[in-house]
Every structure is written in structure tokens, then in C-alpha cells.
Amino acid sequence: MSLLCSELAIAQPDMSRFSFRRGLMGTQFNVIFYAPDTLTAQRAYAAVSARMDSLNQIMSDYMDGSEINQLSKTAGSDKWMPVSAELFAVLYKAKTIARLSKGRFDPTIGPLSLLWRRAVRRKEFPTERERRRARKSVGYRLMDLDSTTQSVRLRRAGMRLDVGGIGQGFSVDEAFLVLNRFGIRSALLDIGGDILAGDSPPASNGWRVGIGSGKPGDTDTTTILLKNAAITTSGDTYRFLEYNGHRYSHIMNPRSGLGLRHLVRATVLAPDGYHADALTKVFSVAGLRKSRRLINRFPGSKLLILENKRGRLRKWQSAPF
Numbered sequence: 001m002s003l004l005c006s007e008l009a010i011a012q013p014d015m016s017r018f019s020f021r022r023g024l025m026g027t028q029f030n031v032i033f034y035a036p037d038t039l040t041a042q043r044a045y046a047a048v049s050a051r052m053d054s055l056n057q058i059m060s061d062y063m064d065g066s067e068i069n070q071l072s073k074t075a076g077s078d079k080w081m082p083v084s085a086e087l088f089a090v091l092y093k094a095k096t097i098a099r100l101s102k103g104r105f106d107p108t109i110g111p112l113s114l115l116w117r118r119a120v121r122r123k124e125f126p127t128e129r130e131r132r133r134a135r136k137s138v139g140y141r142l143m144d145l146d147s148t149t150q151s152v153r154l155r156r157a158g159m160r161l162d163v164g165g166i167g168q169g170f171s172v173d174e175a176f177l178v179l180n181r182f183g184i185r186s187a188l189l190d191i192g193g194d195i196l197a198g199d200s201p202p203a204s205n206g207w208r209v210g211i212g213s214g215k216p217g218d219t220d221t222t223t224i225l226l227k228n229a230a231i232t233t234s235g236d237t238y239r240f241l242e243y244n245g246h247r248y249s250h251i252m253n254p255r256s257g258l259g260l261r262h263l264v265r266a267t268v269l270a271p272d273g274y275h276a277d278a279l280t281k282v283f284s285v286a287g288l289r290k291s292r293r294l295i296n297r298f299p300g301s302k303l304l305i306l307e308n309k310r311g312r313l314r315k316w317q318s319a320p321f
Contacts, residue, residue, distance in 0.1 A: 015186070015202050020045045025056055025168060027192030033179060034186040034202060044182040048175045052191075055174060058086050059167045061110060061160070068161050072110065075137070076157025080146060088150045090163050090170045090274070091143070097166070097278045098140035100297045104285040105278050106254040110160025111137045116252055116259060125243045131257040138254060169232065169277025172196040176273075188226075189273075193233060196273040197226040211267055211304070211321070224321045230273040231321075234266050234280035251284050260284060263308040266291075269321050270301040279303075288316050 015034040018041040022029050031048060035041040058067045067087050074081050083091075094107035111134035115126045137158035144153040154161075163170075172189040176196055179187050185199040188207045197207045206225025211233070224231075234251055241248045241259060248259035266283040270276040279301055283291040288307040295303050295318045303318045 016041075017201070018045070020049075022049065024052055025060070025171070025191060026062075027168075028190075029192075030188075030190040031175075032188045033184050033198075035182070035184055040182055040184075044179055044184055047182070048178045051175055051178050052171055055086060055167075055171045058084055059090060059163050059170075061113075061162050061164065068163065071152060072154065072160045075154035075159035078153070078155070080144075080149065080151040080153045082149065082151050085150065086174070088145070088147075088152065090166060091152060091161070092145055092147070093170065093274050094163055094166050094278065095140050095143060095145060097275075097282065101282040101286070101294065103140065103254055104294075105165060105282045106138060106140045107161055107163050107166070108138050108140050108143055108154075108159055109252065109254050110162040111135075111158060112252060112254065112257040113162045113164070114160070115257065116250075120241045120250060120259075123241065123243075125241070126257070135257055138257075165281045166274050166278040168192055168194040169196075169230065169273035169275070172230070172273040194230070194273055194277050195226070195232065196230040196276075198228060200225075200227045226269075229269055229271060230276040231267065231269045232273075232276040232280050233268075234284050249284075251281060253285050262287075263306075264288070265306045267304040268301055269303075270298075275301055288314055292316065292318075 014036060017034055020031045029052065031045060035044060060066045061068055067084060071081055071083060091107060098106050115130055115134055119126050137156055142155045142159060144155065168191045172191055172194055173196065175189055176187065176198060186201055187198040189196045195209060200206045206227040208223055209226045209231060210221035210223050246261055248261055251260050253260060264284045264287060266280045268276045268279040270279060279298060283303055283305055286294050288305050291303060291305055302321060306315045
């Protein structure tokens, strides 16, 4: 599914539209909002940008010195490690979704993620032995969280955390809170297709977001008006591995340690960014049939899923967006 964002609005005399863009987290970060003057807008964006950089330093498993990687190095030591409020929050949210999804999303998937990233990059399929060894160190139940001391314990040696499936959504939630401190409520944030909208733009009923039909080669989009909600789409259009005549998505099933073998694209509309981000992975792994029941575990979220198994293309939507 393709996501295109713009707004339908006529600026009110006391509010002006501001737009900023930069590279971040390996993708593009776009911010559009309405503010009373240029100085407020520049200060707000500077604070948002600093917040996003800080979160990247905390959550990125691509950075050797990040807080999450430092925590992963303590795996198997039987030590409770105090962590920042931000890292604890994202791990708590990630583990909650892991539990509700019965492991279809798992923030301890790091050992398997490293294998699969290498496979996609080198076009070399990981061996069963490599995957079996990595799976021994994966399991959200092996990560203990203590909210009283804001501490984390990783019980098994070799564990490695990866919050890539929820981190961007969590980040735009945090960025929106920063904008709120500057009195800015009418805003749209987009990082790599993880989109969060605040109040509607002036003289409008919402931010215009285009959702692709999902059919291969079809560029048609359906437009919805989004406000005070988040939307994300996951799919394998751009990142995948072809091996022995099979196409494997970059979206990994934590249970098998392999990318999904069938085409599935999930679009999730949710009250916040972290739910929209993580649940696209949950429903992609679950597939259309199981997602019909699983969606009930996440009140306030809506799903549009397209699945192609054995040449049969099916689509299902839980509720109108």
C-alpha cells in the first residue's frame, strides 16, 4: 500500500503553514504544522528534531553505542539494568503487543533480525543451523521489566533487542507531544510512512491521506481524511529476498526466523503511532484469516489487509477508515 500525505486547507489569518524535512532513521522525516509565527515554528521544529535524534540514540540497534545495544550486551548476566524512561516505555509497549499478539511481534527478535538483514543484503539464505541457534535467544517472555525501578533484565545469553517494528511510531508520538508544548495541535508527522495526524488543518475536516489499492501495478488511491489518529502500511514492495524461486518479505515471522513467503499488505489505523506501526507487522504475520479475530484484541484500531496466497488475492477490512 502506498501512503501519500497532504492537507486540504485554507490557512486562517492568524495561522500559517510550515513544512520541514530531513533524513532520519534511515528514511525521510516530514513535519507539517500550523503555527502563529515563524519564530514559534522554528523553535518547535528544532525541539522536535532534537527529540527525534535523542530517541534514535536510545533505540537504534544499528548504532553500537545506543542505549538499547548497551542493554543487549548485558543479556544472560542475571542483572537488572536501569534504563531511560524512553527505552523502558517503548519496551513496555512492545512487550504488551507481543503478549496480546501471541508472539507475532517480538522486541527480542534481534538475533534473527541480524541474520535476515545479512541475507537480504548479500542475497545469501541463512542456514537452518544459524536460524536454530538464533531462535534460542529469542522470546519476549525472556525479557523482564520492573516498572518500580525502571529496570530491565534479559535472562538468556545472546539476546538482542530490536524495536525497529515499533520505534518509528513511538517516535512520532513523542514528537507530537513536543509540538503540543509549543501550543501546536494541527500537525502531521510522517517518518518512512508511519503517519500521525493531530487536529485538522484550518478550514478543513482533516489531513488528506491517500491509501493505495494494493493491487500490483495499480497506482489508484483512496483518500481518507485523518485527524487525531495514526496510519501505517507494511508490505514487501521494495525490500525482499528471492531464493530458490521463492520471494521472502523483509517482514519476518518471529517464530520461523524467515521473511513472509506470501504477499501480504496491512494498513492499520490506530489512535497512536506506536500501535499503527507495530500492528502492521502483527497482522502481516497473522495473515488475513487469523487477523479477523486478532483485531479484537486491539480496541480502537482498524485494519485493511490484502493477501495473495497460491494465486488467490483476498482483501478484508475490519471497519471503514
